Amino acid sequence: MEFGKLEREIHVNASPEVVFDVISRPEHIREWWPDEAVFEPVEGGSGHIVFRNDAPADDKVEPLTVVAVEPPHRFSFRWVYRDGETADPGNSLLVTFELEPAGDGTRVTMVETGFRERGWQAAELEAAYNDHVQGWDYFIPRLGAYVDRLVAA
Numbered sequence: 001m002e003f004g005k006l007e008r009e010i011h012v013n014a015s016p017e018v019v020f021d022v023i024s025r026p027e028h029i030r031e032w033w034p035d036e037a038v039f040e041p042v043e044g045g046s047g048h049i050v051f052r053n054d055a056p057a058d059d060k061v062e063p064l065t066v067v068a069v070e071p072p073h074r075f076s077f078r079w080v081y082r083d084g085e086t087a088d089p090g091n092s093l094l095v096t097f098e099l100e101p102a103g104d105g106t107r108v109t110m111v112e113t114g115f116r117e118r119g120w121q122a123a124e125l126e127a128a129y130n131d132h133v134q135g136w137d138y139f140i141p142r143l144g145a146y147v148d149r150l151v152a153a
Contacts, residue, residue, distance in 0.1 A: 003115050003116065003125050003126060003129040004113065004115060004116050005111060005112070005113050005115075006111070006112040006113075006115075006129065006132055006133060007109065007110065007111045007112075008109075008110045008136050008137070008140045009107060009108065009109045010107075010108050010140050010141070010143065010144050011102055011105055011106070011107050011108070011144075012105050012106050012108060012143070012144050012147040012148070013104060013105040013147070013148065013151065014105055014106060014147045014151045015072070015101075015105075015106065016072035016073065016099040016100070016101055016106045017071070017072045018106075018147065018150070018151065019072070019099050019106045019108060019147060020071050020072035020073075020075065020099060022143065022146065022147055022150065023075050023097045023099075023108070023143070024041045024069065024071075024075040024097075025041055026038060026039060026041070026047075028146070028150075029049070030049075031146050032139060032142040032143045032145070032146040033049070033139050033142070033143070034049035034050055034051050034062075035050055035051060035052040036048075036049065036050035036052070037049045037050075037064075039064050039066060039077075041066060041069060041075075042066060042069055043066055043067065043068060043069050044065070044066065045065070045066040046063065046064065046065045046066070046087075047063075047064055048061055048062060048063050048064055049061075049062050049064055049079070050062075061083070062079050062080060063079065063081060063082075063083050063085075064077050064078070064079045065077060065078045065079075065086075065087040065092075067094065067096075068096070072099055073098065073099055073100075074096065074097065074098055074099070075096075075097045076094060076095060076096035076097065077094075077095055078092040078093065078094050078095075078114075079092060079093055079095065080092055080093045080114075080118075080128075089114065089117055090117055090118070091118070092114060092118075093112055093113065093114040093115065093118075093132075094112065094113050094114050095110065095111070095112045096110070096111050096112075096113075097109070097110050098110075098111070108140075108143070110136065110140060112132060112136070115128060115129050115132075
């Protein structure tokens, strides 16, 4: 297996404008992805996301830097780098959400790259990639469910 790129796609029943807000604004992101999201949703904006665990000491905090903000078509960010570092292609993963009108809704394509560029050894690369596969397989459907609840309200 290549472990170079992870891609997921989902159709949601909302306009690209609504979906763009859901994937780019912290108050929406924390409803379907991490437990906490703090960042400015502008190019170069930085902050962090937090995945809470039973013991607060085990919380997973990930710095995040926004790369592209192109409403309502594209939002991308870098993450999984050491706090205090500047995110770049060699030390982080790049997540890009592409939004495209499709019928009465939006096709959302999420692509995550940068696994190989991290320079991880084979076992660490495979473990990180598989962890992200499991994560996105859990969170992408939550994105769709959240959008459904949001537009139904």
